[in-house]
Amino acid sequence: MVDQGPNAYWLVLASFFCALILAVLPFPHWLAWGRPEWVLLVLVYWVIALPQRVGLITALLLGLMLDVVEGAVIGQNAFALVVVTLLALLLYQRLRVFSLAQQAAIVFVLAGLNQMICQWVQNLEGAGSTTLMFLLPAFSSALLWPFVLHLLRGLRRLYGVS
Amino acid sequence: MGLRLFLVALVVVVLLVADLRFNSLQTARSLMEFAAAPVYWVADIPSRVGDWKNEHLVSRSDLLEQNEQLGRENLVLQGRSHQMASLLAENVRLRALLNSSAMVRDDVLVAELIGVSPDPVRHQLVLNKGERDGVFVGQPLIDADGLLGQVVEVSSLNSRALLITDATHSIPVQVNRNGVRAIAEGIGSLTSLEIHHVSATTDIKEGDLLVTSGLGGRFPIGYPVAVVSKIERDPGLAFARIMARPSAALERSRHVLLVFTAKPAAGN
Incomplete structure (x- = not known):
């Protein structure tokens, strides 16, 4: 993925790195449940923008990294992100022509799915949430989608990543 | 595909x-945790900046006041520690008379928090001390007020600790007042622990201090764990429903202590 010509793939890697940092950045206690799924947002953007470059393998590696950083069961986030990426790969042509609101709605569904899978694996471990609060990140992720989209699209055009 | x-x-x-x-x-x-160290390092920058600000942008009067307060505190603690020294010596003598091995004071290592688990259900901390500093899996972790948890993962630079309130954590405790033993289990809330399998007639009251019992051999004996906050005794149930509030400042401590326990001290 990295060494194909003069393309600025470091941008993709840098954005993933930033997303990982945002994923563990200390949050105020009352906001803890609503932390957006940054890694998922960035990954979904790159899958839609560069479906031939960013795919399942990227999702797997990124998910494993997120598992380690979060201290989750190894494979939990990898599983969730692979499923989300698969759906995004199947939908990317439609997603590209959707309006911002429609895209946000799809992101809401994808993030919700991500949370459910994570919850499912955590329940296997015996540390699941007892309330439905774990679905809150789906809302915050959907709300942040337009912001992430514009930022990453601007950067991608600036550096000509394709 | x-x-x-x-x-x-x-x-x-x-x-x-x-x-x-x-x-x-x-x-x-x-x-992989070693590879992830840069992520923690960057994510910790805001709190380091906060610390720097607290250290360097303080008014003179605040510093003077703080200095005076610390001086007073130090005086009181020193006074107590003199007393402590003689008590310790006496304790060792008495234990020798009772033919049990002496209680050894534990060594500690100060570690700084560089991350908390982003998942509110998972109560884990990332510490800036790792294998290099002699941290090992299973090592107890305390703060100024009580027991925090134990180390569950060690990489060369960092380590990860599980708090006593995590839903997958249990710890053997005893009531400080009378030595009644029980198990305190985390339920995934930072402010409460559940005490399991204590029969309804057991002598345990609200406000009782629970300390580590040292059973199980993982935690050293005598560190405060929690204070009993609520007891429900339902005659229809075999066991009392007991909740306790952790003594340690689980969501506030930034500096924590890793305890190096001296080899088997309890001898009864």
């Missing part, structure tokens, strides 16, 4: 089973 999907799915399933069922990824995890 079909083959790739199959391969990826296979890898995910194998990893999940290996970690959940057989717990066999400890080495791989600590290696």
Whole structure:
């Protein structure tokens, strides 16, 4: 993925790195449940923008990294992100022509799915949430989608990543 | 895409089973944790900036006041520690008379928090001390007020600790007043622990201090764990429903202590 010509793939890697940092950045206690799924947002953007470059393998590696950083069961986030990426790969042509609101709605569904899978694996471990609060990140992720989209699209055009 | 999907799915399933069922990824995890160290380092910058601000942008009068307060505190603590020294010596003599081995004071290592688990259900801390500093898996972690948890993962630079309030954590405790033993289990809330399997007639009251009992050999004896906050005795149930509030400042401590226990001290 990295060494194909003069393309600025470091941008993709840098954005993933930033997303990982945002994923563990200390949050105020009352906001803890609503932390957006940054890694998922960035990954979904790159899958839609560069479906031939960013795919399942990227999702797997990124998910494993997120598992380690979060201290989750190894494979939990990898599983969730692979499923989300698969759906995004199947939908990317439609997603590209959707309006911002429609895209946000799809992101809401994808993030919700991500949370459910994570919850499912955590329940296997015996540390699941007892309330439905774990679905809150789906809302915050959907709300942040337009912001992430514009930022990453601007950067991608600036550096000509394709 | 079909083959790739199959391969990826296979890898995910194998990893999940290996970690959940057989717990066999400890080495791989600590290696990857080492690779993830830059992420923690960057994520910790805001709190370091906060610390720097607190240290350097303080008015003179505040510093003077703080200095005076610390001086007073130090005086009181020193006074107490003189008394402590003689009590300790007396304790050792008495224990020698009773033919039990002496209680040895534990060594501690100060560690700084560089991350907390982003998942509110998972109560874990990331510390800036690792294998290099002699941290080991299972090491108890305390703060100024009581027991915090234990180390569950060690990489060369960092380590990860599980708090006593995590839903997967249990700890053997005893009531400080009369030595009644019990198990305190985390329920995934930072402010409460559940005490299990204490029969309804046991002598345990609200406000009782629970300390580590040292049973199980993982935690040293005598560190405060929690204070009993609520007891419900339902005649229809075999056991009392007991909740306790952790003594340690679980969501506030930034500096924590890793305890190096001296080898088997309890001798009864």
